[in-house]
Amino acid sequence: MINKEEYRTRILLTASRIFSHYGFKKTTMEEISRALKKGKSSIYYYFGSKEEIFEAVVLYEANQLRTQLRAAMKEVDSPTDKLRNYIFVRMRAFEKLSNYYNAVFDKNLDHYEFIEKIRSKYDREELAILRLLVYLGNSRGIFDVKDSEYTAMAIQTMLKGMEVPLFWRRREIDINNRLNAILNLIFDGINKRP
Amino acid sequence: MINKEEYRTRILLTASRIFSHYGFKKTTMEEISRALKKGKSSIYYYFGSKEEIFEAVVLYEANQLRTQLRAAMKEVDSPTDKLRNYIFVRMRAFEKLSNYYNAVFDKNLDHYEFIEKIRSKYDREELAILRLLVYLGNSRGIFDVKDSEYTAMAIQTMLKGMEVPLFWRRREIDINNRLNAILNLIFDGINKRP
DNA sequence: GAAATTGTAGACCAATCGGGTCGGAAATTC
DNA sequence: GAATTTCCGACCCGATTGGTCTACAATTTC
Numbered sequence A, B: 001m002i003n004k005e006e007y008r009t010r011i012l013l014t015a016s017r018i019f020s021h022y023g024f025k026k027t028t029m030e031e032i033s034r035a036l037k038k039g040k041s042s043i044y045y046y047f048g049s050k051e052e053i054f055e056a057v058v059l060y061e062a063n064q065l066r067t068q069l070r071a072a073m074k075e076v077d078s079p080t081d082k083l084r085n086y087i088f089v090r091m092r093a094f095e096k097l098s099n100y101y102n103a104v105f106d107k108n109l110d111h112y113e114f115i116e117k118i119r120s121k122y123d124r125e126e127l128a129i130l131r132l133l134v135y136l137g138n139s140r141g142i143f144d145v146k147d148s149e150y151t152a153m154a155i156q157t158m159l160k161g162m163e164v165p166l167f168w169r170r171r172e173i174d175i176n177n178r179l180n181a182i183l184n185l186i187f188d189g190i191n192k193r194p
Numbered sequence C: 001g002a003a004a005t006t007g008t009a010g011a012c013c014a015a016t017c018g019g020g021t022c023g024g025a026a027a028t029t030c
Numbered sequence D: 001g002a003a004t005t006t007c008c009g010a011c012c013c014g015a016t017t018g019g020t021c022t023a024c025a026a027t028t029t030c
Helices: A004-026 A029-035 A042-046 A051-076 A079-104 A107-140 A148-168 A173-192 B004-026 B029-035 B040-046 B050-075 B078-094 B099-102 B111-139 B148-168 B175-190
Strands: none
Touching: A004 A029, A004 A051, A029 A042, A029 B078, A042 B099, A051 A079, A051 A107, A051 B029, A079 A107, A079 A173, A107 A148, A148 A173, A148 B029, B004 B029, B004 B040, B004 B050, B029 B040, B029 B175, B050 B078, B050 B111, B078 B175, B111 B148, B148 B175
């Protein structure tokens, strides 16, 4: 290992994989260390606690998501497509991350606060993006909304609404359908009628 | 609940879902009972132990697989397609069941024996099916093999070979490719050259 | 409607698990 | 070869968990 930071990242990536599958509680330090072919105590040389690893993972995943979203939006040009891509990538990501949430909401309210902090920061970012997209579409004459701010908030509310059944109940089939329905709703309510 | 057997099945189905996700060890009785909205001790009225539930689940899944395989083979007519369908369904099933195996191989060699018993019985069934398919294709003039028995065994060996990386390493991407490669290999080596 | 049976669950127990510590052994650096 | 960095086996101790037991609903039987 060349330096400490690099190894921290390696641990983080491994832990992330296991966390995302089993959730926080069911993932053991022994497991993480075994996957890294290291002794359990060695991990403690790089991270102070299991929670610390978890926080690092969440932070990492948040940045990861940010990058993905940026890429997905860059991929297309029209505000419609940008918004569509944004929503798809976002929901897919949350779907994948549902195990983290299961873990967090399990009992330990300690993490809850931490997650909420990241969450609220992320919410603000998201709102800004949505606002921009709505504004952009509006000024290009594709959308027709009075107030970008509140429309953006409304969209965000819908997205948040979709998270709940995603995390708390297990449906595999209709996620895509529901996503498309949401998208149709948004666009049919937002597109300028010809 | 009308009768005991029916409730046993309900428990079994619920447990199956949780086992398949978390594996034997990480699944707790409390979890199973909570999912059933029952007290933990109530479960022990229907099953003697966690292992007993696990065994019932494995048995159930084995029968499930049997049914699926039968259906997949009935779906098509030519021996080629039957064999192709058989292999696809089989490998997909094993992929899904990998968590059970992870659980079993974890440490507890107690289960190992039980699983091996089911396994060997299943292996014999599988061999019979493969033998029949090869024989069928042969007699229809589609295949051209000398010895159905040994050819069937060879195919089974290949299938078993595919299980290993499936369970022990985590690849998502190339499973399909490898499956197709295996199929091509089997058929190109088996089809009568025109 | 009493008695027996079937089903449920809370309190509890013993064993194991698992996060975390510590002292010191390897390995690496200087 | 001393100092520093990295690693780990052994241990600690509180939490978890499979399983038991008893009391007690609910239902069925008589």
